Amino acid sequence: MFSSPFSMLQPVLEKMILGRKLTGKTMKFLLLIFVGVVHLLPLASGKAIHGNGTSQRTFQEIKEEIAHYGDVAKAIINFTVYGKGQNRSYERLALLVDTVGPRLSGSKSLEKAIEIMQQNLQGDGLENVHLEPVKIPHWERGEESAVMLEPRIHKMAILGLGSSIGTPPEGITAEVLVVTSFDELQRRGPDAKGKIVVYNQPYTNYSAAVQYRMEGAVEAAKVGALASLIRSVASFSIYSPHTGIQEYQNGVPKIPTACITVEDAEMMSRMASRGNKIVIQLKMGAKSYPDADSFNTVAEITGSKYPEQIVLVSGHLDSWDVGQGALDDGGGAFISWEALSVIKDLGLRPKRTLRLVLWTAEEQGGVGSSQYYQLHKANSSNYSLVMESDLGTFLPSGLKFTGSNSARIIMEEVMSLLQPINITQVLKNGDGTDINFWIQDGVPGASLLDDLYKYFSFHHSHGDTMTVMDPKQMNLAAAVWAVVSYVIADLEEMLPRS
Amino acid sequence: MFSSPFSMLQPVLEKMILGRKLTGKTMKFLLLIFVGVVHLLPLASGKAIHGNGTSQRTFQEIKEEIAHYGDVAKAIINFTVYGKGQNRSYERLALLVDTVGPRLSGSKSLEKAIEIMQQNLQGDGLENVHLEPVKIPHWERGEESAVMLEPRIHKMAILGLGSSIGTPPEGITAEVLVVTSFDELQRRGPDAKGKIVVYNQPYTNYSAAVQYRMEGAVEAAKVGALASLIRSVASFSIYSPHTGIQEYQNGVPKIPTACITVEDAEMMSRMASRGNKIVIQLKMGAKSYPDADSFNTVAEITGSKYPEQIVLVSGHLDSWDVGQGALDDGGGAFISWEALSVIKDLGLRPKRTLRLVLWTAEEQGGVGSSQYYQLHKANSSNYSLVMESDLGTFLPSGLKFTGSNSARIIMEEVMSLLQPINITQVLKNGDGTDINFWIQDGVPGASLLDDLYKYFSFHHSHGDTMTVMDPKQMNLAAAVWAVVSYVIADLEEMLPRS
Numbered sequence: 001m002f003s004s005p006f007s008m009l010q011p012v013l014e015k016m017i018l019g020r021k022l023t024g025k026t027m028k029f030l031l032l033i034f035v036g037v038v039h040l041l042p043l044a045s046g047k048a049i050h051g052n053g054t055s056q057r058t059f060q061e062i063k064e065e066i067a068h069y070g071d072v073a074k075a076i077i078n079f080t081v082y083g084k085g086q087n088r089s090y091e092r093l094a095l096l097v098d099t100v101g102p103r104l105s106g107s108k109s110l111e112k113a114i115e116i117m118q119q120n121l122q123g124d125g126l127e128n129v130h131l132e133p134v135k136i137p138h139w140e141r142g143e144e145s146a147v148m149l150e151p152r153i154h155k156m157a158i159l160g161l162g163s164s165i166g167t168p169p170e171g172i173t174a175e176v177l178v179v180t181s182f183d184e185l186q187r188r189g190p191d192a193k194g195k196i197v198v199y200n201q202p203y204t205n206y207s208a209a210v211q212y213r214m215e216g217a218v219e220a221a222k223v224g225a226l227a228s229l230i231r232s233v234a235s236f237s238i239y240s241p242h243t244g245i246q247e248y249q250n251g252v253p254k255i256p257t258a259c260i261t262v263e264d265a266e267m268m269s270r271m272a273s274r275g276n277k278i279v280i281q282l283k284m285g286a287k288s289y290p291d292a293d294s295f296n297t298v299a300e301i302t303g304s305k306y307p308e309q310i311v312l313v314s315g316h317l318d319s320w321d322v323g324q325g326a327l328d329d330g331g332g333a334f335i336s337w338e339a340l341s342v343i344k345d346l347g348l349r350p351k352r353t354l355r356l357v358l359w360t361a362e363e364q365g366g367v368g369s370s371q372y373y374q375l376h377k378a379n380s381s382n383y384s385l386v387m388e389s390d391l392g393t394f395l396p397s398g399l400k401f402t403g404s405n406s407a408r409i410i411m412e413e414v415m416s417l418l419q420p421i422n423i424t425q426v427l428k429n430g431d432g433t434d435i436n437f438w439i440q441d442g443v444p445g446a447s448l449l450d451d452l453y454k455y456f457s458f459h460h461s462h463g464d465t466m467t468v469m470d471p472k473q474m475n476l477a478a479a480v481w482a483v484v485s486y487v488i489a490d491l492e493e494m495l496p497r498s
Numbered sequence: 499m500f501s502s503p504f505s506m507l508q509p510v511l512e513k514m515i516l517g518r519k520l521t522g523k524t525m526k527f528l529l530l531i532f533v534g535v536v537h538l539l540p541l542a543s544g545k546a547i548h549g550n551g552t553s554q555r556t557f558q559e560i561k562e563e564i565a566h567y568g569d570v571a572k573a574i575i576n577f578t579v580y581g582k583g584q585n586r587s588y589e590r591l592a593l594l595v596d597t598v599g600p601r602l603s604g605s606k607s608l609e610k611a612i613e614i615m616q617q618n619l620q621g622d623g624l625e626n627v628h629l630e631p632v633k634i635p636h637w638e639r640g641e642e643s644a645v646m647l648e649p650r651i652h653k654m655a656i657l658g659l660g661s662s663i664g665t666p667p668e669g670i671t672a673e674v675l676v677v678t679s680f681d682e683l684q685r686r687g688p689d690a691k692g693k694i695v696v697y698n699q700p701y702t703n704y705s706a707a708v709q710y711r712m713e714g715a716v717e718a719a720k721v722g723a724l725a726s727l728i729r730s731v732a733s734f735s736i737y738s739p740h741t742g743i744q745e746y747q748n749g750v751p752k753i754p755t756a757c758i759t760v761e762d763a764e765m766m767s768r769m770a771s772r773g774n775k776i777v778i779q780l781k782m783g784a785k786s787y788p789d790a791d792s793f794n795t796v797a798e799i800t801g802s803k804y805p806e807q808i809v810l811v812s813g814h815l816d817s818w819d820v821g822q823g824a825l826d827d828g829g830g831a832f833i834s835w836e837a838l839s840v841i842k843d844l845g846l847r848p849k850r851t852l853r854l855v856l857w858t859a860e861e862q863g864g865v866g867s868s869q870y871y872q873l874h875k876a877n878s879s880n881y882s883l884v885m886e887s888d889l890g891t892f893l894p895s896g897l898k899f900t901g902s903n904s905a906r907i908i909m910e911e912v913m914s915l916l917q918p919i920n921i922t923q924v925l926k927n928g929d930g931t932d933i934n935f936w937i938q939d940g941v942p943g944a945s946l947l948d949d950l951y952k953y954f955s956f957h958h959s960h961g962d963t964m965t966v967m968d969p970k971q972m973n974l975a976a977a978v979w980a981v982v983s984y985v986i987a988d989l990e991e992m993l994p995r996s
Contacts, residue, residue: 095772098765101650152599157960238961239821240736263963267596267822270964274593323737324765462655463736465761466768 073417089338090471097324104321106138121299131295136361142285150279159243171283193224217257231265297358305351311489316362323464332389338478350489369434388432398425403444571915587836588969595822602819604636619797629793634859640783648777657741669781691722715755729763803849809987814860821962830887836976848987867932886930896923901942
């Protein structure tokens with residue numbers, strides 16, 4: 001229905017855009033005309049269109065509306081993957097993380113990163129750039145070490161777990177009990193008293209294994225252990241310890257807890273199975289301080305027609321205190337910035353407001369996003385879509401999406417715009433620590449679907465640096481992020497909730 | 499020609515052996531009869547056969563001789579891959595390296611490992627178990643650290659290089675010059691004076707990259723640098739520094755030198771390209787001590803007919819002082835032991851002597867094997883084949899072989915006996931630090947050809963542990979090693995040198 005007045009313009013524009021012989025300004029101008037035409041058409045059709053999602057339009061009509069974004073999508077892809085935006089998210093991220101390093105909740109470097117990002121977003125010409133105050137945990141690992149004293153002297157690589165208490169200054173020296181599961185710990189409960197429990201749980205998948213990091217100390221303390229050392233939750237190891245948050249439980253004594261390497265966990269398991277007595281001296285200077293002041297960092301492209309309505313794109317700016325926080329979650333934060341940056345550079349302005357949020361203190365359990373939700377939840381009905389990238393920005397294959405069936409088929413149409421780079425999958429269960437509050441509230445949510453092959457080898461380790469990042473893969477991820485956020489923000493209607 | 503008297507026995511034996519319904523003793527007995535028949539046949543044929551390789555036999559005749567080892571090969575494969583020998587080399591190795599840890603030249607743990615191995619080989623019932631004295635380098639790394647002071651504070655993982663001098667106790671604090679090649683260092687020579695040179699050479703392959711580890715300090719010292727830090731020679735990194743030997747040059751000042759991680763080398767390269775001033779404080783407690791006493795560890799199965807003639811199988815027992823020295827070269831040493839162990843367990847005794855040598859101080863430049871060669875080279879003409887496994891014991895696909903064409907076609911026939919496990923390749927350029935002395939002397943040499951995919955990710959790093967080893971792959975490697983060494987040692991003639 002919209003296709004006929006359009007059919008002459010489209011091939012011309014497509015050729016001009018894809019040929020990339022245009023100057024940036026000419027391209028912007030043509031795109032604005034083009035986008036204008038597309039957007040006026042529904043109004044000219046005389047149909048009753050409502051920004052609140054109550055339209056009676058058929059899916060066929062919505063499908064046709066989305067199809068008209070083909071050239072915008074191509075322009076975004078060209079700009080991001082082959083054009084001026086190429087490698088930009090990678091290079092911007094490298095500059096930040098080389099400059100400030102890792103960004104632990106409560107640290108000076110996180111503060112500095114937020115400051116720099118505020119300047120970056122302002123310098124980039126985004127709108128409504130501001131900081132929203134958040135109280136966040138402040139824990140520091142201090143000096144830490146673990147030395148095996150028996151059956152032989154062996155200095156072990158460890159990483160204390162976030163929120164863990166420290167040991168006395170002289171450390172804890174105790175015999176080790178190695179178990180491979182909570183069940184085994186239960187069965188051997190009486191043996192654990194006064195010992196250091198070592199968990200050598202298998203890595204079948206992240207969700208299963210991470211329980212030992214989260215609850216290992218509590219379960220060990222329940223049976224009288226003095227400390228717990230947990231096999232790093234890693235799919236592959238080159239003697240690399242991983243960290244992460246852990247949780248104490250009311251009424252259960254707090255004991256120090258750290259991750260050891262896969263290699264040392266397996267070695268102690270072999271030693272124990274041979275009947276060797278294993279003794280470890282563990283020293284941890286870990287300490288918690290009063291909550292610190294921090295901020296969620298916000299920037300927008302204000303909507304042209306429904307500015308009160310929001311499509312939110314996000315990643316978190318904080319990280320663990322090792323490596324560079326490049327993969328977790330520099331990449332997600334920077335493709336989110338890139339989405340707005342590209343849309344602005346192409347002179348596009350969607351009907352709804354595109355809001356970038358760089359969360360603080362995600363690693364402490366979504367602290368920044370939780371406070372953001374509390375602050376903004378009254379406005380929940382105005383959120384069309386919440387997007388989060390926090391599982392890598394490796395080779396993307398599409399999105400994971402949570403929402404009604406009607407919303408899903410719209411999302412599938414939008415993703416078909418990414419056919420030129422063959423990234424069109426829409427799987428179920430879109431989620432993320434920082435958007436789940438909204439999803440539980442009924443807002444449609446999308447997370448980036450990318451190749452997780454290497455992710456858990458580097459996650460929360462010293463290896464989370466720019467070396468693992470791939471500029472080309474980040475370009476593709478940024479293109480997905482920009483196309484989806486722009487088109488959803490610009491569609492005549494919000495994503496339907498039912 | 500040997501086939502007819504044999505054709506009835508063969509299928510029966512094969513069925514019995516492959517059916518594995520036999521007891522160990524019955525199998526040994528049958529194998530002895532079988533092997534006896536095979537070996538008497540050439541003598542019965544009336545041909546002039548010489549143990550010194552001067553026979554006039556045709557290749558066709560040798561080929562037939564080798565074909566008769568099909569059942570012996572199957573018995574070895576069955577025992578090693580599916581039978582009683584399954585996983586034995588892995589488990590024996592795990593016990594040693596868990597017990598003594600890494601085994602640096604000149605260290606107490608190498609001494610202890612040699613002691614244990616002597617007991618192991620005696621306990622295994624091998625013959626002529628003895629130690630051959632060797633003087634070896636004694637270098638210790640001591641405490642070491644590198645901290646980036648500018649443009650931001652960053653504790654870097656390093657590993658000092660073998661034979662490096664230390665720094666003064668207060669360390670060396672200096673600005674950094676980052677180069678990506680020796681050529682660039684030459685061009686920027688005057689900039690290097692008074693600085694710490696950081697090499698960020700690319701990893702194209704090991705041989706190319708390792709030159710920077712070997713000669714980086716000398717080249718940097720030539721242009722007046724105070725120290726050199728070299729990107730670890732690694733195909734893949736999770737922030738893992740790698741060590742290895744380096745060499746000073748007469749007349750060039752000695753400066754401290756260490757490897758940094760791939761990640762830090764790349765980061766400093768990015769920083770430098772942005773014009774950042776980089777300052778590092780390097781502290782190294784490295785020190786060389788007078789040469790230490792050590793030993794090559796030797797065991798044999800004495801030859802039944804030509805005991806003075808030798809097939810040598812080998813790997814090295816020393817390692818770097820990080821990880822467990824499991825991959826480099828625990829695996830090679832232990833499949834070499836396993837080869838003799840299996841042959842003995844199956845009650846086989848070849849005509850020539852099978853000699854196992856576990857070299858000491860290979861990592862310091864083949865120190866043990868060089869002294870062995872000096873001691874035994876007068877007997878060089880009696881060495882039929884020298885074998886070394888020192889590039890991993892991952893999934894094997896065959897051998898690399900150096901020798902005459904006549905020897906090569908014999909080796910190809912021998913390898914065809916490994917058809918049941920599909921490991922039959924014979925590539926060119928068999929070599930190894932510890933056997934090259936012999937190869938240069940004209941002795942045919944073979945090295946294990948296996949899947950190197952992971953090797954240089956772990957080599958000389960904290961990650962060289964049992965975790966990277968695979969018992970099934972070690973079984974296959976041991977089967978190759980046992981079949982080749984036994985058959986070559988048992989053939990009526992030595993491998994021809996021309």
